[in-house]
Amino acid sequence: MDGGGRHVSALGRKKPESNVAGSDWRDAFVAPRWARRSLRFGRALATGRVAFPRYTGVAALAVLFSATGIYGAALGGHGQAALEAVGSAVGFPVNDVNITGNVETSEIDVLQQLGLDGDTSLLTIDAHAARDQLVKLPWVADAEVRKVYPGSLNIHLRERKAFAIWQHAGQLSLIERSGRVIAPFVQGTKFAALPLYVGRGAQEKAAAFNDLLSAWPDLVHRAKAVVRVDDRRWNLVFDNNVTLKLPHEHVAQALEDFDVMEKQRDVLDHDIVAVDLRLADRITVQLSPAAAERRREAIADRDKMLEKQEKNAWEHENVGKQV
Numbered sequence: 001m002d003g004g005g006r007h008v009s010a011l012g013r014k015k016p017e018s019n020v021a022g023s024d025w026r027d028a029f030v031a032p033r034w035a036r037r038s039l040r041f042g043r044a045l046a047t048g049r050v051a052f053p054r055y056t057g058v059a060a061l062a063v064l065f066s067a068t069g070i071y072g073a074a075l076g077g078h079g080q081a082a083l084e085a086v087g088s089a090v091g092f093p094v095n096d097v098n099i100t101g102n103v104e105t106s107e108i109d110v111l112q113q114l115g116l117d118g119d120t121s122l123l124t125i126d127a128h129a130a131r132d133q134l135v136k137l138p139w140v141a142d143a144e145v146r147k148v149y150p151g152s153l154n155i156h157l158r159e160r161k162a163f164a165i166w167q168h169a170g171q172l173s174l175i176e177r178s179g180r181v182i183a184p185f186v187q188g189t190k191f192a193a194l195p196l197y198v199g200r201g202a203q204e205k206a207a208a209f210n211d212l213l214s215a216w217p218d219l220v221h222r223a224k225a226v227v228r229v230d231d232r233r234w235n236l237v238f239d240n241n242v243t244l245k246l247p248h249e250h251v252a253q254a255l256e257d258f259d260v261m262e263k264q265r266d267v268l269d270h271d272i273v274a275v276d277l278r279l280a281d282r283i284t285v286q287l288s289p290a291a292a293e294r295r296r297e298a299i300a301d302r303d304k305m306l307e308k309q310e311k312n313a314w315e316h317e318n319v320g321k322q323v
Contacts, residue, residue: 199228
């Protein structure tokens with residue numbers, strides 16, 4: 001109260017009474033800065049201030065049912081088929097398969113090996129697994145598989161090269177230089193001109209002998225087959241079925257000696273069966289049965305002629321003594 005009998009009060013705001021228990025929790029709670037945007041979106045979503053496009057709920061239900069269906073198919077062992085169906089449905093079916101580098105491998109072989117059909121989805125193809133499947137084909141040495149979205153599959157093959165024909169245990173097979181079997185040999189194909197190697201172990205040593213024999217092209221031209229004998233040495237069979245028996249060692253020298261002999265005497269044009277060069281100090285020639293028979297007859301005729309000449313000479317000598 002001032003001196004005039006009036007009540008005096010301080011100017012300014014009246015400080016509100018603090019009553020936390022009775023105040024609104026939203027005014028009392030202050031969210032961290034990093035969470036405020038999410039909280040504002042959640043508040044707008046809860047109060048209906050956020051508008052969703054039409055059919056959002058239907059789409060969400062479809063996704064939920066699709067996921068449930070795929071999960072059930074996976075449990076039932078049909079997960080791959082379900083994924084392919086979904087992949088095709090969303091626009092990633094394999095529409096184009098581009099195969100390059102294949103000569104002996106058909107496109108049908110490739111498609112069947114990978115299990116590709118009209119329902120295959122590009123999403124479900126594992127390029128590395130596809131490559132592993134392709135190299136199991138007989139002619140495929142290596143493969144490159146590339147997925148090109150939205151629906152193309154590019155495959156490049158590197159095929160094996162046939163080096164020779166190998167005959168073993170009654171079977172004919174095409175082999176690489178390494179001796180690895182590629183595939184069965186089929187008569188009448190372009191591979192009929194390849195050299196023929198016969199016998200156990202011949203496939204592994206064929207390349208080395210072929211390189212050695214190439215130094216004598218005339219012998220190569222007339223060779224019909226190369227036979228491995230006891231996996232130790234070679235026999236060379238010519239187009240007239242004459243066999244050249246080569247030694248275990250010093251093969252090059254034996255081939256050179258025979259080449260010189262052939263050029264000087266035309267040995268292969270004679271009626272013989274084999275020429276044996278296994279011994280370094282001698283050459284043995286085996287006649288054919290007909291030639292051997294003719295030789296026996298010639299020897300017999302010669303012996304008769306000699307006997308007759310000896311008899312005539314004895315008679316002539318005795319007649320002279322009597323006179």
